[in-house]
Amino acid sequence: MKKRDLLFTIAFAIPGAAYACDGDYSHWWGGGHMMSFGNKGIFFWLILIILIGVIIYLVVQNRNSKLKEQKEPPLEILKKRYAKGEITKEEFKSIKKDLSE
Numbered sequence: 001m002k003k004r005d006l007l008f009t010i011a012f013a014i015p016g017a018a019y020a021c022d023g024d025y026s027h028w029w030g031g032g033h034m035m036s037f038g039n040k041g042i043f044f045w046l047i048l049i050i051l052i053g054v055i056i057y058l059v060v061q062n063r064n065s066k067l068k069e070q071k072e073p074p075l076e077i078l079k080k081r082y083a084k085g086e087i088t089k090e091e092f093k094s095i096k097k098d099l100s101e
Contacts, residue, residue, distance in 0.1 A: 074099055 078099065082092045 075096070078087075078092065078095055081087050082089075087095070
């Protein structure tokens with residue numbers, strides 16, 4: 001399951017569970033205290049804040065990983081491939097010539 005699918009499921013499962021029982025949540029937490037979903041208490045808001053934080057974290061991580069991939073110039077990638085032995089000297093020269101054009 002991809003990260004976005006998991007986030008989508010969580011984003012709709014938690015609020016859906018909070019509103020699914022028509023306000024009678026006493027069987028979940030043993031009463032209508034502030035930690036119950038029935039009163040939309042502090043527990044619900046903490047989960048919501050954590051969920052928003054996780055979404056922001058994943059978006060930033062995804063953006064940073066894409067930026068890291070884009071920063072490496074093609075010539076550096078070519079040099080690494082040559083150093084690893086993935087391409088021959090002739091292939092290296094040919095590709096380097098194509099990149100410089």
